[in-house]
Amino acid sequence: xxxxxxxxxxxxxxxxxxxxxxxxxxxxxxxxxxxxxxxxxxxxxxxxxxxxxxxxxxxxxxxxxxxxxxxxxxxxxxxxxxxxxxxxxxxxxxxxxxxxxxxxxxxxxxxxxxxxxxxxxxxxxxxxxxxxxxxxxxxxxxxxxxxxxxxxxxxxxxxxxxxxxxxxxxxxxxxxxxxxxxxxxxxxxxxxxxxxxxxxxxxxxxxxxxxxxxxxxxxxxxxxxxxxxxxxxxxxxxxxxxxxxxxxxxxxxxxxxxxxxxxxxxxxxxxxxxxxxxxxxxxxxxxxxxxxxxxxxxxxxxxxxxxx
Amino acid sequence: xxxxxxxxxxxxxxxxxxxxxxxxxxxxxxxxxxxxxxxxxxxxxxxxxxxxxxxxxxxxxxxxxxxxxxxxxxxxxxxxxxxxxxxxxxxxxxxxxxxxxxxxxxxxxxxxxxxxxxxxxxxxxxxxxxxxxxxxxxxxxxxxxxxxxxxxxxxxxxxxxxxxxxxxxxxxxxxxxxxxxxxxxxxxxxxxxxxxxxxxxxxxxxxxxxxxxxxxxxxxxxxxxxxxxxxxxxxxxxxxxxxxxxxxxxxxxxxxxxxxxxxxxxxxxxxxxxxxxxxxxxxxxxxxxxxxxxxxxxxxxxxxxxxxxxxxxxxxxxxxxxxxxxxxxxxxxxxxxxxxxxxxxxxxxxxxxxxxxxxxxxxxxxxxxx
Ligand SMILES: Nc1ncnc2c1ncn2[C@@H]1O[C@H](COP(=O)(O)OP(=O)(O)OP(=O)(O)O)[C@@H](O)[C@H]1O
Ligand SMILES: [Mg+2]
Numbered sequence: 154x155x156x157x158x159x160x161x162x163x164x165x166x167x168x169x170x171x172x173x174x175x176x177x178x179x180x181x182x183x184x185x186x187x188x189x190x191x192x193x194x195x196x197x198x199x200x201x202x203x204x205x206x207x208x209x210x211x212x213x214x215x216x217x218x219x220x221x222x223x224x225x226x227x228x229x230x231x232x233x234x235x236x237x238x239x240x241x242x243x244x245x246x247x248x249x250x251x252x253x254x255x256x257x258x259x260x261x262x263x264x265x266x267x268x269x270x271x272x273x274x275x276x277x278x279x280x281x282x283x284x285x286x287x288x289x290x291x292x293x294x295x296x297x298x299x300x301x302x303x304x305x306x307x308x309x310x311x312x313x314x315x316x317x318x319x320x321x322x323x324x325x326x327x328x329x330x331x332x333x334x335x336x337x338x339x340x341x342x343x344x345x346x347x348x349x350x351x352x353x354x355x356x357x358x359x360x361x362x363x364x365x366x367x368x369x370x371x372x373x374x375x376x377x378x379x380x381x382x383x384x385x386x387x388x389x390x391x392x393x394x395x396x397x398x399x400x401x402x403x404x405x406x407x408x409x410x411x412x413x414x415x416x417x418x419x420x421x422x423x424x425x426x427x428x429x430x431x432x433x434x435x436x437x438x439x440x441x442x443x444x445x446x447x448x449x450x451x452x453x454x455x456x457x458x459x460x461x
Numbered sequence: 462x463x464x465x466x467x468x469x470x471x472x473x474x475x476x477x478x479x480x481x482x483x484x485x486x487x488x489x490x491x492x493x494x495x496x497x498x499x500x501x502x503x504x505x506x507x508x509x510x511x512x513x514x515x516x517x518x519x520x521x522x523x524x525x526x527x528x529x530x531x532x533x534x535x536x537x538x539x540x541x542x543x544x545x546x547x548x549x550x551x552x553x554x555x556x557x558x559x560x561x562x563x564x565x566x567x568x569x570x571x572x573x574x575x576x577x578x579x580x581x582x583x584x585x586x587x588x589x590x591x592x593x594x595x596x597x598x599x600x601x602x603x604x605x606x607x608x609x610x611x612x613x614x615x616x617x618x619x620x621x622x623x624x625x626x627x628x629x630x631x632x633x634x635x636x637x638x639x640x641x642x643x644x645x646x647x648x649x650x651x652x653x654x655x656x657x658x659x660x661x662x663x664x665x666x667x668x669x670x671x672x673x674x675x676x677x678x679x680x681x682x683x684x685x686x687x688x689x690x691x692x693x694x695x696x697x698x699x700x701x702x703x704x705x706x707x708x709x710x711x712x713x714x715x716x717x718x719x720x721x722x723x724x725x726x727x728x729x730x731x732x733x734x735x736x737x738x739x740x741x742x743x744x745x746x747x748x749x750x751x752x753x754x755x756x757x758x759x760x761x762x763x764x765x766x767x768x769x770x771x772x773x774x775x776x777x778x779x780x781x782x783x784x785x786x787x788x789x790x791x792x793x794x795x796x797x798x799x800x801x802x803x804x805x806x807x808x809x810x811x812x813x814x815x816x817x818x819x820x821x822x823x824x825x826x827x828x829x830x831x
Contacts, residue, residue: 357513358546362560362607363534372559376550 206433223434236418239325244393250333255340263348276338288402291331321411347381462489463524463614470519481671490645496658497668503651539608543620545600547592554588578606598629618650689827701794703746732816735831745822752815753796759813768813
């Protein structure tokens with residue numbers, strides 16, 4: 154008698170079986186389409202681009218492999234070297250300025266001031282703009298005939314000059330200014346969340362231990378923001394490497410090609426100059442740069458967390 | 462080590478008066494416990510003592526020095542927090558030496574102090590770990606080590622044991638007590654655990670609603686609680702309160718009690734002398750569970766006692782003692798007997814009231830009579 158009751162309990166009614174199945178499969182059903190899209194449109198096209206970079210494709214894709222010809226051509230191209238140099242300047246300054254101003258703004262906002270909500274919105278607002286809008290606005294602001302230079306001259310300083318945007322060799326710094334303006338607020342929000350996460354009693358303990366406000370920040374709070382630094386760094390690094398729209402809207406890569414970045418280089422060669430193969434090779438170099446920067450950092454960080 | 466004097470401290474948050482006229486004084490080397498229910502203002506008072514918060518009015522003296530306007534770092538205090546508040550990015554060694562470094566103690570001396578403290582607290586093997594790699598009890602130790610290293614005038618502890626499990630809490634309690642005996646430190650210790658209060662304190666301040674209800678030695682507070690709140694708060698299981706009328710009994714005062722088996726008068730004899738003016742009025746008798754026990758034990762030890770058969774409603778063995786519950790005047794009354802004396806629920810047994818330590822309260826004001 155006992156065993157028959159156990160059997161009955163083991164076989165559920167058929168309707169329930171289907172529902173159970175749907176319930177366990179639901180996450181897969183929901184994630185399925187996005188996964189398929191990601192596979193095709195991200196990884197599929199990455200592979201396609203990789204293939205193209207080993208061909209002699211010009212206006213139209215061709216699929217017979219020719220080895221590293223395009224990569225050799227790429228690194229013999231002066232314009233590519235300028236783009237790389239610009240990326241180094243832009244990337245380091247952009248990341249550095251964003252981190253420093255973001256952290257400073259966050260620390261200032263963390264002093265429990267009254268208008269905090271309002272100010273936070275003000276600083277975060279540029280983030281809501283697209284880089285195209287930022288670039289266009291800053292193009293006007295930095296234009297010697299329209300913007301800051303014009304304004305200051307009208308104020309009576311006739312010799313004031315601020316014409317970086319039309320000066321080869323300086324124009325890349327205007328990209329830095331506009332980019333930092335756009336992204337600092339976001340970094341500030343990240344840091345502010347981190348600062349708020351610091352246990353209040355740790356700060357009290359430090360006060361009792363005799364540390365002043367500066368020491369409390371430099372010795373205790375900022376070091377404990379390490380994971381936030383890491384996240385900010387990754388986000389900013391990939392924004393920097395991918396930067397395209399900002400340069401397009403702000404300087405168009407000019408004057409000449411003095412403010413080219415790898416992304417604009419890739420665009421110009423793949424789509425304006427009918428050298429898809431070369432463009433694909435430069436795109437692969439960008440991908441490898443991102444991987445080369447981010448993978449070791451992720452690895453180091455996860456290993457650190459595992460060790461506790 | 463210094464004495465601590467608190468003079469008429471008030472603290473107002475907006476419209477709420479969180480501390481109302483707190484005043485007390487402890488001598489150098491005394492262990493003061495601030496105990497009370499959640500939200501009564503203990504942490505607020507401690508923060509004011511530390512200088513992390515300012516009092517609305519009143520004065521604080523450490524030794525003979527008024528410290529109201531000194532910042533925390535100039536008060537020469539050390540504080541241990543409930544959440545330990547260890548610096549997460551520093552090793553244990555750095556955590557302990559940080560306060561010394563801030564006070565410009567020479568490097569070599571810092572190392573010596575850290576080693577000495579690590580030895581006192583038996584945590585030399587933990588010195589190079591980060592707080593995240595420590596257990597709760599070990600973090601607690603580090604937090605105490607950080608305080609000891611500074612050798613301050615005054616130690617402040619804010620519920621340091623409340624995040625530990627029961628066994629560890631008892632161990633650390635003993636350790637804190639030993640540490641106090643050894644360092645002869647002046648300590649202010651906040652807790653809401655009345656056992657910690659009784660075992661650790663040389664003085665206890667029982668707080669409620671921003672006021673000190675009673676300030677005295679643990680025994681004083683246990684034996685002669687100032688009011689119903691203190692009587693009910695200190696002691697576990699808590700004191701029984703029986704509302705009863707004072708009646709004439711053989712020339713003395715007795716209390717009219719009622720059980721399921723019928724009414725009787727509990728003769729108070731000497732204990733009732735103070736109640737004479739209240740003849741005929743209702744008052745509240747306070748007896749602790751251990752003062753109602755099997756008649757054999759009580760009659761042998763008490764100066765005067767009263768024994769009677771009661772029907773037992775419920776039996777709760779705790780191990781060392783068994784708690785019996787009887788119903789008197791409509792209240793459930795807890796009695797404590799040795800396990801071998803306990804009978805089963807539903808049976809009757811003879812219990813005796815040890816009246817020499819009984820206390821009486823005014824039902825309107827809640828204050829102790831006499
Ligand atoms: N910054 C503040 N603003 C307004 N009210 C406050 C503030 N800080 C504390 N209070 C109030 O003061 C009262 C006492 O708080 P406190 O933290 O001192 O309680 P406590 O006795 O330490 O309680 P617990 O045992 O829960 O820690 C509480 O009612 C609390 O709501
Ligand atoms: Mg508290």
